Amino acid sequence: MPVHNFNAGPAVLPRAVLEQAQAELLDYKGRGMSILEMSHRSKEYEAVNQSAQARFKALLGLGDDYCVLFMQGGASAQFAMLALNFLHPETTANYVLTGSWGEKALEEAKRIGATHVAATTGADGYRTVPTFSALKLSERPAYLHLTSNETIQGVQWLGFPDLPEVPLVADMSSDILSRPFDASRFSLIYAGAQKNIGPSGVTAVIARESFVAQARKDLPAIFSYQTMLKNNSLYNTPPVYAVYLVDLVLAWIEGIGGLAAMSERNAAKATEIYTVIDASQGFYRGHAETASRSPMNITFRLPSPELEKQFVAEAQAQGMVGLAGHRSVGGIRASTYNALEPASCTALAQFMQEFARKHG
Missing domain, CATH: 3.40.640.10 (Type I PLP-dependent aspartate aminotransferase-like (Major domain))
Known part of the structure; x- marks a missing residue:
């Protein structure tokens, strides 16, 4: 896997x-x-x-x-x-x-x-x-x-x-x-x-x-x-x-093509995940206001801390690691830095959609 x-x-x-x-x-x-x-x-x-x-x-x-x-x-x-x-x-x-x-x-x-x-x-x-x-x-x-x-x-x-x-x-x-x-x-x-x-x-x-x-x-x-x-x-x-x-x-x-190409790559990766957050009817709640959203660290909450723990555990079982939010704030954090492949963001977006369908 x-x-x-x-x-x-x-x-x-x-x-x-x-x-x-x-x-x-x-x-x-x-x-x-x-x-x-x-x-x-x-x-x-x-x-x-x-x-x-x-x-x-x-x-x-x-x-x-x-x-x-x-x-x-x-x-x-x-x-x-x-x-x-x-x-x-x-x-x-x-x-x-x-x-x-x-x-x-x-x-x-x-x-x-x-x-x-x-x-x-x-x-x-x-x-x-x-x-x-x-x-x-x-x-x-x-x-x-x-x-x-x-x-x-x-x-x-x-x-x-x-x-x-x-x-x-x-x-x-x-x-x-x-x-x-x-x-x-x-x-x-x-x-x-x-x-x-x-x-x-x-x-x-x-x-x-x-x-x-x-x-x-x-x-x-x-x-x-x-x-x-x-x-x-x-x-x-x-x-x-x-x-x-x-x-x-x-x-x-x-x-890759320098910073312009890297920016396009990073924006596309982040958009996949933010699109799921925005379409979830509140199941996923992004922390940052839209105009200040980071394409590097995507932070959001679920309806309860228990669901957040389940989200992290099920994601890890599917090979997605490092999704728990910082210990000081909790929640979920997906860091989508330069080297993360677009396929990883696609996999996370698909997992998020299915998790929301089952628990929303």
């Missing part, structure tokens, strides 16, 4: 990437050893590092004024590093809250300096994102931080504010490289790899170099973006194998 992997992260990887990694595991490019065993100073790994950086910038349409850093600690480490580097004593870090991960980013920044909530949709249970006109910035903003896609609530920004005078920063862990967008609007983007671009263990940071130059210089070296940029992400031993897999995934995205 095929497995349909709807896990929210670590998540599904392209089969072609896994097959290539398997083929190269014991002998990488004729070296007689695995890249897992190679020095991060070797010419083989330096080529991987440079290739992944170049592919990232090409897919995002960015030039030499941007850098790509590969770091560790996930997005959670970036919550702290961002504020440590850019929240100067005379400035205030501004945050837009659209879900649980934005809240966590804010809480970490509060430990470091002054913060301000520029907008929040928490009053409605994080079912939408705010309008641009609702953003109210503090005086002397260090940056404006948003979470492009909230994996727990299943809401996504369809477009981004244009604030030339304020550095715009985003946690894009769960929708990075899933669609085209103007990356040059951002001073810094960070993304844990384990949802859309690779395995757990590596975090991509894409930053304007002039913004990095503004970072504080009194930090421990390991927590400084300037250190990582100066050393091309090789200040300490990087997660070599994870970066290697990211490079393979980026090549796979290029082969």
Whole structure:
């Protein structure tokens, strides 16, 4: 029985990437050893590092004024590093809250300096994102931080504010490289790899170099973006194998046709599931408002917690894994990231229709 992997992260990887990694595991490019065993100073790994950086910038349409850093600690480490580097004593870090991960980013920044909530949709249970006109910035903003896609609530920004005078920063862990967008609007983007671009263990940071130059210089070296940029992400031993897999995934995205083709693929997958939700006459209740629905994390409820447990159990018996909602909110969550095949969404949509027919 095929497995349909709807896990929210670590998540599904392209089969072609896994097959290539398997083929190269014991002998990488004729070296007689695995890249897992190679020095991060070797010419083989330096080529991987440079290739992944170049592919990232090409897919995002960015030039030499941007850098790509590969770091560790996930997005959670970036919550702290961002504020440590850019929240100067005379400035205030501004945050837009659209879900649980934005809240966590804010809480970490509060430990470091002054913060301000520029907008929040928490009053409605994080079912939408705010309008641009609702953003109210503090005086002397260090940056404006948003979470492009909230994996727990299943809401996504369809477009981004244009604030030339304020550095715009985003946690894009769960929708990075899933669609085209103007990356040059951002001073810094960070993304844990384990949802859309690779395995757990590596975090991509894409930053304007002039913004990095503004970072504080009194930090421990390991927590400084300037250190990582100066050393091309090789200040300490990087997660070599994870970066290697990211490079393979980026090549796979290029082969699909880039971000425009990926966006079409993702929209079609999500539409199959949302169509069933909308046609279920309330049996399935989507969490996010229609205009803010995420094509990456589709969150919904059934008439009772008991039916939700039965839904997850029966789906798993048919090879569909990872459908339980986040432990903090419950419900159902289908994560339909880049690498999930369209056939998996078709299978889930058909299962949902039959389950509703039997229990509705």
